[in-house]
Amino acid sequence: MKGGSRPQRQMNNFHKAVDECGLRDVPWEGYNFSFDNGQVGDANRQCMLDRAMCTAPWIELFPYAKLIYMSREWSDHAPIKLVLNRREVGMVMSRPFRFEQVWVGEAGCLEAVERGVARGGGDLGGMLNECMMELQKWKKFNIRKVGRMIQRKRNQIAKLNEGIRTEETVKRRKKLVAEVAELNRQEEQYWRQRSRALWLKDGDRNTKFFHLRAGERKRKNHIHKLIDDTGVVREGNEAIACVANDYFRSLFSTSNPGAADDVLVGLEGRVTAEMNGVLRREFEEHEVIEALNQMNPLKAPGPDGMNGLFYQTYWSIIGPEVIRTVLSILRGNRSPEEFNKTNIVLIPKKKAPDKI
Template sequence: MRRVREKLDGYYGIDMDSAGRSRGLAFMWKKEFDCSFVSASMHHMDFRVREGEKEWRVTGFYGWPDVSDRHLSWDLLRLLNGQSSLPWLCIRDFNEILYSTEMKGGSRAQWQMNNFQAAVDFCGLRDVAWEGYAFTYDNGQAGDNNRQRMIDRAMCSEAWLEMFPYAKNFHLDREWSDHASLKLIFYRREIGGKTRSRFRFEQVWVGEEGCEEAVCRGVEKGQGDLVSTIQACAKELQAWKKISIGKTNRALETKHRQLTRLNEGDRSDVAVQKRRKLIAEIAGLYKQEEQYWRQRSRALWLKDGDRNTKFFHSKAGERKRKNYIPLLIDDDGRECIGNEEVAKLVVDYFEGLFKSDEPTNFNEVLLGLEGRVTDRMNRLLRMDYREEEVVEALN
């Protein structure tokens, strides 16, 4: 994990190596975030986060895997609860379920769930609203030997939920791991439907078969002016990209839909074998896509690398970052969420910024200005025009 962290230049991070059955832990965050380390062990990592006026804590938690040691998990949870009064988010693998409905296959002793419930109640934690397939763990076995559990979760205090009322925890599809990844969204998505993505020409398309022909078709379809020609070229390139460049992406999307159905389906021998084969196919597609972009980046670097442009620093990196404003805060401290509220606040702000207050008393301002017109100059300017002056000016 340390090698992965070292390759990510835009991130800070802390990692703990694995020991025995205890898995290694890692916590990474973007460098622009105000995140402070508090404490860590083989079973937790605790941090303090500041986001503008908001301050809260987040704990990555890993419960003891052995049932005989599980009480240590709840002792640690209670200990962490008493160390800070900040709004609290506690997330990841608790290695236990709260209720019998959170398992599929096998059995669970009631006292195990009761102990977890008691620790959660003591700490005042509750589940963040989640979406996706309920069971985040699958042992990968077939038939009666299959065990599925919801042991990966995001839990928070009431104060944290008041701070982030629209937070949602998404259970992503399992791929190579026996655990599903969790994706926590803090803010509600914009209301008003999907926004149209902006077209961007990718340098890596240069030299691809069909790219030049698409541009030529766009030039022919243009109406003669620059704007219409660019628009026609963009339309042709988008159509060409969808057919020629997006083959791997479309294949991955299809495979992931199949994987979702298999993850949520039965665990017969046939289904398990089919899932293993599908995972191998997805891995092959990822490798194929990675190899393609690496080759394109290398080819372009060898050809044009001496230009030292921003593109070659990123080397065909991802460029589809969305400029998304989750919310704005008005002068009264109220959070404005969604397209309409955010747009109205922005318009009101700039109207107030550039609107005149219609001042009437200019004396104070004028007293601070140094005069350029002397009294003599002013008398000459205020004199009546003479007839010979008008004639001279007109001639």
Template sequence: MNCLSLNCRGLGNLDAVGGLRNLIRREAPAIVFLCETKLGSRDMNKIISKLVGYKGVSVDCVGRSGGLAFLWREEVSCTFRASTVHFMDFDVEHEGMTWRCTGFYGWPAVQDRHLSWRQLRLLAAEGGGPWLCLGDFNEVLFSTEMKGGTRAQWQMNNFRDAVDEIGLGDLPFEGYMYTFDNGQEGLDNRQCRLDRAMVNEGWRDLFPYAKLIHLDREWSDHAPIKVVFDGRNGAELRGTKKFRFEHIWVGEDGCEEAVRAGVGKGDGELLGSIEGCAKELVEWKGISIGRILRELNKKRRYLKKLNEGDRGPWQVKERRRVVGEISQLLRKEERFWRQRSRAIWLKDGDRNTAFFHRKAGQRKRKNFIAKLVDSSGRVVDNTAAISACAVEYFRNLFSTDSPSGIEEAVRG
């Protein structure tokens, strides 16, 4: 299970909405908190309705700023507590555990920042047991959480005093420290850690292996943050991949030539032509369409480097170019998941990648062995132990300690 939080900086254009859908598809969060949607509830609810498998509520923006949304997967139970234009508060129940989750958006103006800390204290006074509070606090705790610019010490002190008083502390995080970048060049560039996830001791006891991951910025000037409830690494069993013709190959340079070459190797035989096509497409895929998903990962790694460090004119321009190329690749990736889902009754223009990925993910989960119980009743959940348990089971199934009547069985 994991939770996601992002300052969207507006969801009024298709690229931002597409980026959000792709982010949710990639990370598969159980809970999502969004701030600065800059949308009214009606428009935000339209976006939520196309995220298949999710429910959600939203808070209207004020003029052209603000706007919040809180989303959760259907299998998670979320009970509304309260909300304003600066927070959304829920009780969460999942897999027998109950805890409190608050999405928080701090006052952006310095002169109003004291209202953020007052609001946090009021929320803490309501109690509620294990508590996770995440979002954009619009403030840093320490000067080391800034790169470029200055900040008055009293601002940071007030934030620290508030969270110390109410018993909230940071989760350990991974990734680039600064979650916000103003996108300016050179000496005008400002980076800081405004987005964070804080928990009380009760929540930390409930999820002792939890950690926070700072994901990479794409269309927003804020990085998404993801709370992983169990940060321990798991294991997975993988089989040999079958050949499948991918719909995203159609129209790509080289695809038609590969098919023609494959048909020519069949010598007029249907099965031979099919085999020939498969072989030619596999070879072509390695140097052509197969690069689409690899290129997406490559560009995200490059974007990660551009998101870090100083901001010269070239770096700002290059980042915009890379973000545009990522958007184009995401459209191709959407077609890929559409075919994998086998849900071909939806139109190509629905742009509902989350639904397609969920359908494909359901099939993958059916074929995935997460754990087994061995002959001694012990649960095993790592790759080597699962393999050994399966081999032992079938060896015992097809053998016996004292076989008898073998000759009769052989003679029939």
């Protein structure tokens, strides 16, 4: 199982150049051959065609460097990944519930939403809470771990890449490659939702871009410390959250100032009676629906994790109660307490911020 040979003169010149430059192979792991012509039986050719070399000083700078020959999928050549350092394990934090785009169309998702609405007891807040719990249970027992499935299928492809080709192995490999492509599409949707790169359409195999964009946004927006009103530096998630909560509580609290009418004396009215009539008329159902359809489906949701996509997809189920609740609040009735809760997101406007 060797590839085509080179003229001896070329190989001698190559070896001479390697020796004079003091080059050596970067430590590697993976299958022994990086190229496969994809033919069957005796026509199959495999060889170590792709490699990386370095100098001894470079290895001293990167003692843990390793070249990984990954499994071929679409190309005759195996992709090569150069890893320079050991992966550092960071702190794992629990993630809040989020309704995912990849769930839409999955078997059982619709039924989980229907169960949640039915158990909500005719109250929108209760319906959303029950939907969240039903979706979490459905996700736990039914949703496939896309990343794990991709890796599992790639491991099967890697085994099929080794050894001599047969018609059966070629057929199985094509099927696995198609399945990996579909799983990659689902993974791309997942990272697109987190990257906030909503201006870029999915379906173009941009998973790596979306992943990097999400990681970049996370690093850029991370706040390590904040200084409170007393000048004390607060570090850690809980302490930083307390500083932010105190700031916004003070910002949005009133000191109940008096004589507000005196401030308006002398100001000329700009709103006509006709304009005022339009502004004061009662809201209607079609306005609620219009506002919902104007929402970006993947913009950041509130504490309940339900984004615009959830409401737009399951409007026939949840819509009537949404309309009833929204119109009730707009017409002067009391808003449920949980509807006034929100996520406070601190977005840095400069590098390494320490004050709000």
